[in-house]
Amino acid sequence: MANWFRKESTAEPTSTEEKADLFEMQASSRALSHSPLLTVSGVHRSFQVGGERLEVLKGIEMELKPLQLVMLKGRSGSGKTTLLNLIGGLDQPNEGEIMFLDHAFHLGSDDERTLVRRKEIGFIFQSYALMPLLSAWENVELALRMAGVPRSEWKERVAYCLELVGLGKRMYHRPFELSGGEQQRVAIAKAIAHRPSLILADEPTAELDSQMGAQIMSVFRSMIATEQVTICMTTHDPTILEVADHVYEMVDGKFVS
Numbered sequence: 001m002a003n004w005f006r007k008e009s010t011a012e013p014t015s016t017e018e019k020a021d022l023f024e025m026q027a028s029s030r031a032l033s034h035s036p037l038l039t040v041s042g043v044h045r046s047f048q049v050g051g052e053r054l055e056v057l058k059g060i061e062m063e064l065k066p067l068q069l070v071m072l073k074g075r076s077g078s079g080k081t082t083l084l085n086l087i088g089g090l091d092q093p094n095e096g097e098i099m100f101l102d103h104a105f106h107l108g109s110d111d112e113r114t115l116v117r118r119k120e121i122g123f124i125f126q127s128y129a130l131m132p133l134l135s136a137w138e139n140v141e142l143a144l145r146m147a148g149v150p151r152s153e154w155k156e157r158v159a160y161c162l163e164l165v166g167l168g169k170r171m172y173h174r175p176f177e178l179s180g181g182e183q184q185r186v187a188i189a190k191a192i193a194h195r196p197s198l199i200l201a202d203e204p205t206a207e208l209d210s211q212m213g214a215q216i217m218s219v220f221r222s223m224i225a226t227e228q229v230t231i232c233m234t235t236h237d238p239t240i241l242e243v244a245d246h247v248y249e250m251v252d253g254k255f256v257s
């Protein structure tokens with residue numbers, strides 16, 4: 001663990017609880033300081049496909065500042081999801097650095113990145129990724145259980161998150177009893193429930209009509225204000241891009257300005 005936690009005090013955290021406390025302290029001090037939440041420097045990612053090497057990311061430089069809504073745009077296959085996976089610690093670069101809070105995602109082991117991810121990152125996918133047999137309430141509760149949030153906090157937090165996304169009256173519906181926009185709002189409540197500092201969303205509005213897409217963006221905006229979260233998402237939709245604080249355009253594995 002020596003490389004993983006930057007020493008801001010002389011005592012290394014040892015237990016999972018101590019590490020969790022440290023994450024929270026780092027996240028809140030980061031939000032106050034306005035220094036970047038995430039920095040990507042010189043990142044390359046390639047894949048071996050058959051006998052060939054496919055260069056997908058070719059030197060990415062990027063920064064996410066606290067409380068920003070940042071969007072990645074680019075043609076299909078340009079590398080947006082590959083980058084989102086690296087930022088979320090689901091994958092590692094072949095070259096370059098990814099610093100998230102004070103964690104070096106390019107160096108950490110799978111287990112170390114998983115620990116940070118569970119605590120600090122929420123994911124939202126185009127296809128909602130809800131458990132079909134569980135109600136909206138149970139889906140959000142499951143996210144809290146997975147993140148190790150004490151059971152005593154679940155009830156209040158689940159109710160709060162579902163209210164935040166405007167589903168106060170649909171808490172006990174199962175996914176098939178909800179519209180696409182409502183299902184995506186459950187997915188958002190799930191992603192935010194454990195109080196992450198970063199939300200990563202891959203095409204969160206792609207399955208929705210423009211009115212529902214606009215509603216999701218308005219939920220994102222209120223989440224940034226009330227939950228002190230930073231959001232990085234991919235989109236193809238030009239009307240949605242207008243809402244962003246910053247847009248990175250990817251062309252063939254690189255950002256163009």
Ligand SMILES: Nc1ncnc2c1ncn2[C@@H]1O[C@H](COP(=O)(O)OP(=O)(O)OP(=O)(O)O)[C@@H](O)[C@H]1O
Pocket residue numbers: 047048049054056074075076077078079080081082083
């Ligand atoms: N694990 C992998 N192995 C091999 N090739 C991969 C892998 N992951 C991604 N790729 C390739 O990398 C390229 C970029 O894929 P990526 O999913 O990042 O694009 P994208 O910009 O998100 O596209 P879309 O908008 O269609 O989702 C594609 O050509 C894809 O086939």
